[in-house]
Amino acid sequence: MAGAPTVSLPELRSLLASGRARLIDVRSREEAAAGTIPGALNIPVSELESALQMEPAAFQALYSAEKPKRDDENLIFFCQMGKRGLRATQLAQGLGYTGYGEASPAGGD
Template sequence: MLRARRGRLGALFLQLAVAARTMAGAPTVSLPELRSLLASGQARLIDVRSREEVAAGTIPGALNIPVSELESALQMEPAAFQALYSAEKPKREDENLIFFCQVGKRGSQATQLARGLGYTGARNYAGAYREWLEKDG
């Protein structure tokens, strides 16, 4: 019995360690790079904060898809996505699909989720909305 428990705990610990490493390894974009991509129209920006947070302000041009909805949103048919979010659904091959949140954690989670679904150009704006406000707000 003890051995079985230890085995389950060991497996859980391993899963958590892998998840932590994966989150830490999320591809990121810096503020100067983000500004450049936005200025040239080469970035697709997705704010994964709640609708209430976004109502208080967001980065101009960002599409709001709360992180709790992201997995289902990225798996929708393009027409359903368009109807729900009033925007074109990102394509798996899109470069510079950039996620952000308030401080970086949900943006990192969103980036890993999107990459897991085949969105190879997904990256996290690690500075998040907090940095944007400090530098641009």
């Protein structure tokens, strides 16, 4: 997936073990409800652009989590196969987020 930083599985495991990763599951609510990585925040890719532009208090009220900051390191978007994770990463980049990446297996969904 050219143009987006990708986090390998060993890198992701290391970041998670050290508590330095902020994971955002960009799959649908139904997909995330069926199972996700523990601690991941679910924001469907269809909502991500508006979510990242919300005021922090509105984001907190809607997602029950602190809004990511533009300079947060290790903000990692993931989906099932990679296509939505790539799209989310590109959206974040376009909105000025600098410490992002995508964790995905090969393929597209």
